[in-house]
Every structure is written in C-alpha cells, then in structure tokens.
Amino acid sequence: MSASGNKKVLLGLSGGVDSAVAAALLQEEGFEVIGLTLVFSCRSEEARDNMIKDAKSLAADLGIEHFVHDAPAEFAEKIITPFVNAWRRGETPNPCVLCNPLMKFPSLLKLADEYGCDFIATGHYAGIGDQEGRIIPLNERRRDQQVTLLRGSDSKKDQSYFLYALPQEILSRLLFPLGELTKAEVRLLAADRGLKLAQKADSQEICFLPDDDRINFLREHQALGDPGPYLDTEGNPIGQHAGIGRYTVGQRKKLGQSFGKRMTVLKIDAGKNAIVLGDETECRSSSILLVNLLMTDLLKNMFAGQDWVSALVQLRSQGQALPCTIELIEEGYRAVIRFADPQRLTAPGQAAVFYLGKMVIGGGQVFSSTAD
Known part of the structure; x- marks a missing residue:
C-alpha cells in the first residue's frame, strides 16, 4: 500500500x-x-x-x-x-x-x-x-x-x-x-473471525441520556420550561402545554389533552412560551429554511451561474431522500429548500443533508419548518 x-x-x-x-x-x-x-x-x-x-x-x-x-x-x-x-x-x-x-x-x-x-x-x-x-x-x-x-x-x-x-x-x-x-x-x-462480540446488540440511545430519558434529563437541567398556552393557527388559546421542552414540531402524541381531532405541533414560540397546534391539513409544508449551510466544492460548482439547483435532501437519519430545489439566500449563508409535493413538517434544529446519487454534497440546519 x-x-x-x-x-x-x-x-x-x-x-x-x-x-x-x-x-x-x-x-x-x-x-x-x-x-x-x-x-x-x-x-x-x-x-x-x-x-x-x-x-x-x-x-x-x-x-x-x-x-x-x-x-x-x-x-x-x-x-x-x-x-x-x-x-x-x-x-x-x-x-x-x-x-x-x-x-x-x-x-x-x-x-x-x-x-x-x-x-x-x-x-x-x-x-x-x-x-x-x-x-x-x-x-x-x-x-x-x-x-x-x-x-x-x-x-x-x-x-x-x-x-x-x-x-x-x-x-x-x-x-x-x-x-x-x-x-x-x-x-x-x-x-x-471468532470475535466474542459478534452478536452484541447495537446501541440506539443518545450516549449521555440515562435510560434514554430526555424528559428527565432536561428536567434535571431545568430546561423543560413552564406551562403555557396551546394556540390554534389563528392565535386563539385552545389548551395548556406542560413546558416547551417536552415537545417537538411534528409531534402528534402525548399532548396531554384531547382536542376533538388529531392535532400536531406546528410551531414552538419560546419567546411567548406558546405552542401552535394544527390538524392534518396544516402539518405539511412545501419549503424549509436552512441555516449554517455547508457545501462541498461539487455543490458550489453546481451553483455557478445558477439561482437554484436540483438535488436530493434527507431530513431524518433513516428518512427517504426527497427531490428538491435548493436556493441560496443572504449571500449563501442560508438556503430555501422547496419540494414539488408538501412534506410533513421537520423540526427546527434537525439536519437537512443534500445528496447527488450516493455522494453527500452539503447540508444545513433547519431554522424554520416553512420558508413561505
């Protein structure tokens, strides 16, 4: 070699x-x-x-x-x-x-x-x-x-x-x-090869969470937050949440009360300590706003003379790679991802990773579940 x-x-x-x-x-x-x-x-x-x-x-x-x-x-x-x-x-x-x-x-x-x-x-x-x-x-x-x-x-x-x-x-x-x-x-x-650990189970948990218990971990770090209002998409109070650290955008279960129909977390407003809920018709988006954008030289070259490019984007670790367009904004510090068909909301803080075939060509952090 x-x-x-x-x-x-x-x-x-x-x-x-x-x-x-x-x-x-x-x-x-x-x-x-x-x-x-x-x-x-x-x-x-x-x-x-x-x-x-x-x-x-x-x-x-x-x-x-x-x-x-x-x-x-x-x-x-x-x-x-x-x-x-x-x-x-x-x-x-x-x-x-x-x-x-x-x-x-x-x-x-x-x-x-x-x-x-x-x-x-x-x-x-x-x-x-x-x-x-x-x-x-x-x-x-x-x-x-x-x-x-x-x-x-x-x-x-x-x-x-x-x-x-x-x-x-x-x-x-x-x-x-x-x-x-x-x-x-x-x-x-x-x-x-006679390795003793051939059948050892895979580790699935986050390494620093005892018993994979995020809620208790955040409670110990005083990060669950105080109770506050659930709001509908018009801003009307429809219930009370138990602290924003318990919830994630896209969540449908463990909301703590019944609303007469299945509801989904659409937005978490930490500044107002409020959570916006919506029904199944409101929990999809055709666009995502990304920050902390990283691009390989290949992706940078794809943008040469172009306002937008087509690629695949993966929004979850085991999710499907979805066809999308990528548009750079704010001199390339942010990007808007657009889909031909609306997708279920992706939580802010998650990663969006770009692919061209098997090649990873960039990615960023979800800032907003919708860019519209």
Whole structure:
C-alpha cells in the first residue's frame, strides 16, 4: 500500500461489533491498528466501565495497542450545553450531528498525529470516494487526496446523514472499512473471525441520556420550561402545554389533552412560551429554511451561474431522500429548500443533508419548518 504513506491507523474502538470488524479488516489490509476508546459521556459509570472493558478485551484479542481518552468537560461544553439550550429555544437538536465535527473526529485526528498515524478510522456505515463518487479501496488511500463522503451500502444502517458536516481535512484521512458491507455481513465476518462480540446488540440511545430519558434529563437541567398556552393557527388559546421542552414540531402524541381531532405541533414560540397546534391539513409544508449551510466544492460548482439547483435532501437519519430545489439566500449563508409535493413538517434544529446519487454534497440546519 505504497500510496498511503504509512500503514498506521488510529481506530475508534467502542467495544461493539462494528469497530471490532473494522479493526480486523484493517489488519487484513496490512494496517498497523491502534485502538482508541473515546469517553465523552456515558449514561452511567457502569456503562462507561463496561464499554472500556469490552474495548480492552477486544484489543487484546486482536493484538493491538489500546488507549482511553476522557474528555467529559469539553463534551459538556461543546455538546451537552448546546443540546439543552436548543430545547430551551424550542428546537429539536441532533447531538450526534454536532458531536462528529466538533468532538469525535477532531479528537481522533489530534491523537492520530500524536501517535504518528496517517489515518483515522471508525466502524461507521459510510464510504469515502473520489470526486466522481467511486469508492476508493482502503489500500489506495493517500493523505493528500480530495475525497467525497458517500452513503453506506446498507441502506438500513447508512450513517452518512450524521457525518455530512465533516470537513475535507478530516475526510481526507478517514477510513470506513464497513462502507460496502451490510450489518448482517458484519456479524458474519465477526463470527468467522471468532470475535466474542459478534452478536452484541447495537446501541440506539443518545450516549449521555440515562435510560434514554430526555424528559428527565432536561428536567434535571431545568430546561423543560413552564406551562403555557396551546394556540390554534389563528392565535386563539385552545389548551395548556406542560413546558416547551417536552415537545417537538411534528409531534402528534402525548399532548396531554384531547382536542376533538388529531392535532400536531406546528410551531414552538419560546419567546411567548406558546405552542401552535394544527390538524392534518396544516402539518405539511412545501419549503424549509436552512441555516449554517455547508457545501462541498461539487455543490458550489453546481451553483455557478445558477439561482437554484436540483438535488436530493434527507431530513431524518433513516428518512427517504426527497427531490428538491435548493436556493441560496443572504449571500449563501442560508438556503430555501422547496419540494414539488408538501412534506410533513421537520423540526427546527434537525439536519437537512443534500445528496447527488450516493455522494453527500452539503447540508444545513433547519431554522424554520416553512420558508413561505
């Protein structure tokens, strides 16, 4: 693998089956693998200890060095505090989308430099390709390559949505050994290689929420808010909510009372401590306003001489990619996304990720569920 410079890679090792198989595949490609367990926040001390124990055991089985990196204070400042404040503003944040470019991958890259590694790697289901969208084999990667983030081959596990904000300086040194595999194939590979964690269950929860209980977590951080009015779309009071931290735009259940018909949260006005409700005819929109816009060079080139471009946009981690047009406003700092057919409302704070085929070409944060 002469193209890669050195064959030393720092792998995020969680102790789960995905990072285990990623490590094994890298070794089989001739890489010298160092395992790193990032401990930013855990649901409990027991969960933390078990994660480190599993990772150390796995590293021993694979015959690789293993280190643990703790950074709870930095994680609290960069991820937990913004998460809590977003709920106070009536938004629905996605902490994983925030953590990847601000904490997880910068930490891996910094430590990779300290350990003399050319590359970093994780067990994410995503791919790294060239600027035409062709996946680059692991043994053909070079640090100076211009690369593109790609969808993972397993549509049910694809994690490119969570990774869209990674900059080129990280992507150019990032390896995804599982990008062309399905979860079922990964478990088979683990079993074939005698890895003890082949059938370990996947973690589905946000890492810092005990028992995945957001309401109790926000209560402890005094971020649920006080009771206030439910309003109809004309501004008339129709009931009382229990605090805006309990609700998200698009929510239809657990509204706390009956309205005679199914109602949906259309808007959360934190300034007035009010929540606007509407029926099924009012909970769709043909446009979305985005902020914090990020564009790859490919998307920037698509806009050359154009007021708008066509692409696909994904509004949820496992949602369908929808045809849309993208219009830049405010000198490219914001964008309006328009759909041919109205879509169910997307909560402010969520990510909207742009695709061209399998290539991730940009994205942004939903500022308003409608731009009309």
